[in-house]
Amino acid sequence: MTRSAFLSVFVLSLSAFQGMAADDPVVMTIGPEKVRRSMFEYYYRKNADTMEVHMSPSEYLPLFEVFRMKVADAMAAGLDTTASFLNEMRGFREELARPCLVDSVYLESFVTEQAERSLTDVEASHIMLFRKQDPEADIHARNRIDSIIGLIRHGEDFSTLASHYSEDKSSAPKGGSLGYISAGRYPYSFESAVYSLPDGCVSEMICTPAGYHVVKAGERRQSAGRIKASHILKFVAPGASPEKEKEARKEIDSIYNLLKADMSAFPDFARRCSDDVGSAPLGGDLSWFGRGDMVPEFEKAAFSLSDGEMSQPVKSAFGWHIILRTGSRPAPGVNELREEVLHRVQDPRDPRHRLVMLHEIERLAAKHSLGIDSIAFARMRDEARRGEISPYTAGDSVLRHLRDIEMDWLYDNVAGYRNLLDEYRDGTLLYEISVSRIWNRDSGKDDGKLEKEWIRDMKERYKVIVYEKEFAKIK
Numbered sequence: 001m002t003r004s005a006f007l008s009v010f011v012l013s014l015s016a017f018q019g020m021a022a023d024d025p026v027v028m029t030i031g032p033e034k035v036r037r038s039m040f041e042y043y044y045r046k047n048a049d050t051m052e053v054h055m056s057p058s059e060y061l062p063l064f065e066v067f068r069m070k071v072a073d074a075m076a077a078g079l080d081t082t083a084s085f086l087n088e089m090r091g092f093r094e095e096l097a098r099p100c101l102v103d104s105v106y107l108e109s110f111v112t113e114q115a116e117r118s119l120t121d122v123e124a125s126h127i128m129l130f131r132k133q134d135p136e137a138d139i140h141a142r143n144r145i146d147s148i149i150g151l152i153r154h155g156e157d158f159s160t161l162a163s164h165y166s167e168d169k170s171s172a173p174k175g176g177s178l179g180y181i182s183a184g185r186y187p188y189s190f191e192s193a194v195y196s197l198p199d200g201c202v203s204e205m206i207c208t209p210a211g212y213h214v215v216k217a218g219e220r221r222q223s224a225g226r227i228k229a230s231h232i233l234k235f236v237a238p239g240a241s242p243e244k245e246k247e248a249r250k251e252i253d254s255i256y257n258l259l260k261a262d263m264s265a266f267p268d269f270a271r272r273c274s275d276d277v278g279s280a281p282l283g284g285d286l287s288w289f290g291r292g293d294m295v296p297e298f299e300k301a302a303f304s305l306s307d308g309e310m311s312q313p314v315k316s317a318f319g320w321h322i323i324l325r326t327g328s329r330p331a332p333g334v335n336e337l338r339e340e341v342l343h344r345v346q347d348p349r350d351p352r353h354r355l356v357m358l359h360e361i362e363r364l365a366a367k368h369s370l371g372i373d374s375i376a377f378a379r380m381r382d383e384a385r386r387g388e389i390s391p392y393t394a395g396d397s398v399l400r401h402l403r404d405i406e407m408d409w410l411y412d413n414v415a416g417y418r419n420l421l422d423e424y425r426d427g428t429l430l431y432e433i434s435v436s437r438i439w440n441r442d443s444g445k446d447d448g449k450l451e452k453e454w455i456r457d458m459k460e461r462y463k464v465i466v467y468e469k470e471f472a473k474i475k
Helices: 003-017 039-049 055-078 085-100 104-117 135-153 158-165 188-196 241-262 263-273 296-304 334-345 351-367 375-386 394-413 415-439 447-461
Strands: 028-029 031-036 120-130 177-181 211-222 226-235 285-290 314-316 319-329 462-467
Touching: 003 462, 028 039, 028 055, 031 039, 031 055, 039 415, 055 415, 055 447, 085 394, 085 415, 104 334, 120 135, 120 158, 120 188, 135 158, 158 394, 177 296, 177 375, 177 394, 188 211, 188 351, 226 241, 226 263, 226 296, 241 263, 263 415, 285 319, 296 314, 296 319, 334 351, 351 394, 394 415
Parallel strands: none
Antiparallel strands: 028 031, 028 462, 120 177, 120 211, 226 285, 226 319, 314 319
């Protein structure tokens, strides 16, 4: 049976496997191996479907004994200790256990939340103070944000305070406005505050990797999907002189006037004239993007165009652009978004992956009555919500250790899991020992004779003891 078939059987039958270990006695020993009743029943019932003539458990027993002797012989030969075998088993063990290693209810609720948020863009403004390396200065920044929140609660104008106090130089001149934001573009704590606040309401202090924020939510609108565009950029450095500004504007106007007569020349002009070294060699192509991926001025202009339409020169923080919109995709539905979000949260590089990981640490530690440092864990969880925690932290090794404990527990307590894992192991060992003992031997004897000699030899070496009382209960 293939690995995928094994996994399908396991996932479909998982609920039936739970709780089967309470009455699973040893029914026989074959050499050093203790055979549980669940193992014998598993193989007996599995093979019953392929038997031309029905066999009782007692009639099937000799076939089972030979099978287990061959597996024992493979282990005696050390075939279960090779690096390739151990790596294969480790991978299969994890795949087989995967449905039990994740809290599917929590993961589904988290993924659904993210998918539903992705259907809506929310207008947001913020006041931000950067984190400080000096501890005292950092405490001062936090206290200052608290003071600003107090002023807002007492009726001070949010936009005016943002213009005066926010250290986000791109949004402060606009009264803190970030425009419309989309799900998945900002740290989870920031996003959650924006999406949870009613229109016009202001948050408490929000911590992110960049700093400390107070957020104001605005109107909501349906997500506009994604568009594809190309552009030509004439770069204007921050603080450039009026002469440089005027020169760039003159150049972009000249290019625009030429393109109005023949838009098909856009890629050629982009390659020759654009100052964007990333997109110029591609004819100005920026590929697909959504709300929040580009600077606000560029985004507003690009999303206002129709497919195939070219903008007039547009000014942004980078300089002057001419934008040609080349395609559009509508916003996907919740089910499609759910698949995309699920893929993202399973990527260790995604900050939201950390939230799922920390939930699993807490759940598995509680299940197995293992203590965790509650203060350190709370700190890690807060860092994950802020999007601050590194993708490669001690949390990964903690979770791997807890998952190993969970897989050991599954093997000891869930007969269906144990039997499927053992079947995969035994099938692999049976093949390898058969290759060694029969198929690759150059003895001049046919395979049938070699196998008979091998079985006779094993029966002398591996003693079989059947516990009749327990075995009789097998039907």
